[in-house]
Amino acid sequence: MSSAAVAPETPLLRSRSATGLAATLACGALAAAVQAAVVAPFLGRYGWDRDELYFLSAARRPTWGYVDFPPLTAWIGWLVHTLFGDSLVALRLTSLAAMLGATVLVALIARELGAGPPTQVAATLAWALSPYALGAGSLFHPIWLDALCWVALLYVVLLALGRERPRLWLVAGAIAGVGLEAKYTIAVVLLALGAALLATRERRLLGTRWPWLGLTLALALLLPNLIWQAEHGWPSVHFAASQNAKTAADTPPATYLAEQLFLGAGLVLAAIGVAVLWRRERLRPLALVPPLVTVFFLLERGRAYYPLPADAIAVAAGVTGLAAWLRAGSRSRLLVLAPLVALQVATLALAAPIVVPVRGTTSMIASGVWKQSFYKDELGWPELADQTAHAWRSLTVSERAHGAIVAGNYGEASALELYGHARGLPPVLSGHLSWQYWRPRALPQRFVLFVGYEPSNLRALCRSWRPLATVDNRWHLDNEERGRTIAACRLGRPLGAIWNTDIATNSL
DSSP, rough: OOOOGGGGGGGGSSSOHHHHHHHHHHHHHHHHHHHHHHHHHTTTTSSSOHHHHHHHHHSSSSSSSEEEESTTTHHHHHHHHHHHHSSSHHHHHHHHHHHHHHHHHHHHHHHTOOHHHHHHHHHHHHHHHHHHHHHHGGOOHHHHHHHHHHHHHOOOOOHHHTTTTHHHHHHHHHHHHHHHHHHTTTTHHHHHHEEEEEETTGGGGGSHHHHHHHHHHHHHHHHHHHHHHHTTTHHHHHHHHHHHHHHHHHHHHHHHGGGGGTTTTTTHHHHHHHHHHHHHHHHHHHHHHHHHHHHHHHHOOOTTTTTTGGGGHHHHHHHHHHHHHHEEEEEEEGGGHHHHHHHHHHHHHHHHHHHHHOSSSSHHHHGGGGGTGGGGGGGHHHHHHHHHHHHTTTTHHHHHHHHHEEEEEEHHHHHHHEEEEGGGOOEEEEEEEGGGGOSSSOOEEEEEEEEEOOHHHHHHHHEEEEEEEOOOTOOOOOOTTOEEEEEEEESSSSHHIIIIIIIBOOOO
């Protein structure tokens, strides 16, 4: 593509298009409707993911902090649970709604960059039909609230820079504060934005009060969570080290770079968009943010999807720049669209079954899709509850009366909380992550039914123990739970005496 695509005189670089706001919202809503039509029919197909079970348990205990995530997810879960009960579909609809909101914001970004309605629709569809965006409705998770906040933050910063409205930094600060209560990773966007301002002419803004007032507002909104962290010994700091070790092992650099293709053709458009934004001096900080965030998470060994929301503004700019270039030349230039369309179709064909549960359960398992997806963590929870209930009923009356059930991880504990009551199980305990705080003050039990502990742990914890079952699921699918032990254990000391030293942990 020639430099004419991004030259200063192209229509792209007007401050905003002549399209009315209502028309732009309609363009965004159209793309969002297409996105929802693809995703909504498959909500809840396989079952609860381990993280969703955990967030449901947290929603029953709303507070200002948790070991491994900020509180906004739990509060949204609490609202959904209050209105709809234990509804997986209702929870996942909140994730889908967050991504639909981000899609509409992409249309607004394109409008601000000078795109007319057809280009706005093209930009929003390029975003909405990427594998990344389509995955939103498949999981209730902070990453989708986080994505919405990232895109909203970048849109407001675009307005602040492009229209020279410094007071909008206060709005950006408010969005960042909400984002920090959803997922801490938005802090990386703030750092990248600060570095980008320093590296460009817009560093002059750092000499004014507005960006700093915005940052102060963001920190003020995070304050309740910071107080909770301080009161509990900063558990999220300890958790972050174990999480980073796991993500580094799961996502080597080559995998991280390859999985940027979860944007499909949007990755190419984002690269074009970075060049487009750089050509407009006032918007150069926004050109730097996507690559800075991507490189940061590459070096930090984060998940491949962490930086993708930052690409939303670059995708919108790329589509707008490409549209201007196509309009300015001969019809032969339209041939450049063919490889982009082919890339998008190929990416969706490969990735769609991984991010959207389009296959039935049996077909998904037979195809091996579960090995590349998170679906394996959605299978087997009712069977775990059945096996635990059978083991519990096999105990003597005295053992049940004076015993407790302790699960090895947050997924097991949360599944037993959801399914256990109907199976006659008592309230479950666990020392894993935030579950360590959700327990009675006194734990005098010396008899425990341990669920999901390895034999080596049982030998260290128990004076004597006997295995009662080995966890399995109806598909005999090798997920994280299959093969774990359910065991009856007699402790040498009361459960409360060993809780903090041997049971509770902030490690993933």
